[in-house]
Amino acid sequence: MTALGVFAVLLVIGFVFGRINEAAHFVDLNRREARLSHMVLSSSKQVPSGAMDTSFVSGNVVVSIDYYKRILAALKSIVGGEIGSYQTLLTRARREAVLRMAEQAHSNGANYVACVRLETASVFQNEQGVGSLEVYAYGTALKTDN
Amino acid sequence: MSQIQLSNLETIPGTKITKHLGLVQGNTVRAKHLGRDILSGLKNIVGGELHAYTELLTESRQQSTSRMMDEARALGANAIICVRYSTSSVSPGASELYAYGTAVVVEPL
Numbered sequence: 001m002t003a004l005g006v007f008a009v010l011l012v013i014g015f016v017f018g019r020i021n022e023a024a025h026f027v028d029l030n031r032r033e034a035r036l037s038h039m040v041l042s043s044s045k046q047v048p049s050g051a052m053d054t055s056f057v058s059g060n061v062v063v064s065i066d067y068y069k070r071i072l073a074a075l076k077s078i079v080g081g082e083i084g085s086y087q088t089l090l091t092r093a094r095r096e097a098v099l100r101m102a103e104q105a106h107s108n109g110a111n112y113v114a115c116v117r118l119e120t121a122s123v124f125q126n127e128q129g130v131g132s133l134e135v136y137a138y139g140t141a142l143k144t145d146n
Numbered sequence: 147m148s149q150i151q152l153s154n155l156e157t158i159p160g161t162k163i164t165k166h167l168g169l170v171q172g173n174t175v176r177a178k179h180l181g182r183d184i185l186s187g188l189k190n191i192v193g194g195e196l197h198a199y200t201e202l203l204t205e206s207r208q209q210s211t212s213r214m215m216d217e218a219r220a221l222g223a224n225a226i227i228c229v230r231y232s233t234s235s236v237s238p239g240a241s242e243l244y245a246y247g248t249a250v251v252v253e254p255l
Contacts (some may be wrong), residue, residue, distance in 0.1 A: 010191055017192035025194070051159040056152035056229065060207070062200045064186065066193025089193070096195070115154045121233035123241045124178045124186075124199065132186070132196055134203055134241075136231060140153045 010067045018066030023090065029095050034102070039102045040112045041139070047114050051142040055108045058138035059100025062123065063093045090133065094118060097137040110141035150215045151225040151252070158225050158252050165251040167221040172213025173237060173244040176206045200247065203243065210245045221250035 065073070069085035076083050097118070105113050116139035125131030151158055178186070178199065186196050218226050229247035238244045 014191050020192040021192065031171060045155055047155060047157075047159050047213055047239075053154075054151065054152065054153055054159050058207075060200060060203055062196045062203060064189050064196055067191045069193065070190075070213065099236075117154060117230070119231060119233060121241070122235055123203065123233065124239055125235055131235075132199055134199070134233060136203075136207070138154060138229075138231060138234065139157050 011071060014067030014069070014071075018068055021066075022074045022092065025096075026090060029092070029099065031100055033095070036102050037105060038111060041102065041116050042100065042112070042114050043116045044115035045115050047142060048112065050145050051112065051114075053109065053143040055105075055110065055141045056138070057101050057104040057108065057110075057113060057141045058068055058135060058136065059097045059102075060136040061093050061096045061100065062118045062132050062134045063089060063096075064132045068071050075081060085088045090120070090135070093133060094120075094137070095137040096138070097135040101139060105139075108141050110143050112144045113139040115140050115141060148219060148224060150218055150223065151229050152211075152215075152229050152247070153225065154229045154243060154247075156228055158227060160255060161225070161252040162255055163227070163250045164253050166225050167218070167249040167251065169246060170214050170217040170221065170223070170249045171218065171244065171246040172210040172215070173242060174206050174210045174213070175240055175242045176202060177240040178202065194243045203241070206241075206243045207245070214245045214247060220251040221249050223229075223251055225250050225252045
């Protein structure tokens with residue numbers, strides 16, 4: 001009975017705080033992305049002519065899913081199909097990592113990031129298989145004329 | 147200590163590669179520690195960013211990068227091109243961060 005109570009409390013805490021955190025994060029991401037809208041990000045190796053002041057830039061973030069969504073995902077994996085809860089988590093993490101990289105490029109005086117590479121890894125997994133996800137974004141920041 | 151330029155492009159814009167010195171690499175395996183783990187247990191309930199782990203991995207990546215740069219320096223390089231990173235989970239609670247690239251000598255155009 002106690003175990004069930006704890007489970008229910010965790011589920012509610014996860015649901016409420018997870019939802020609040022996620023909404024706040026998306027608002028924050030939109031605001032910061034709008035501020036850096038002049039920054040050109042490219043995954044191509046081609047560099048615009050006349051580029052200079054090369055610097056290596058990167059950004060990373062480690063995120064974890066909330067309790068409610070983890071249970072939801074576990075249930076979903078019985079029947080298969082798309083797991084929406086993990087999808088939004090990864091979207092948030094990727095946008096955050098790319099943004100941190102762009103912010104570093106901006107503080108280096110660059111307006112272009114070439115050869116952007118993204119890497120996702122499951123890190124620090126414990127015995128129960130509950131781990132965190134890390135997204136790492138890196139690229140070469142440049143200064144172009146236009 | 148000489149400065150090593152890093153780039154994940156195949157060139158360093160504004161310079162000319164005069165010599166290729168081959169592959170250089172650096173790695174580190176890091177485990178999380180208990181104090182950070184308790185806090186992250188909490189985060190596993192409410193979700194969101196785990197700042198302690200973000201910092202830990204940033205530090206570790208810097209270490210593997212500086213090991214790669216030391217190797218390049220020993221070869222007499224002044225830049226590393228085509229830098230790539232890779233992260234893998236090697237055992238429960240530990241991660242490996244690996245950096246590799248090509249050491250080169252560049253000259254301004």
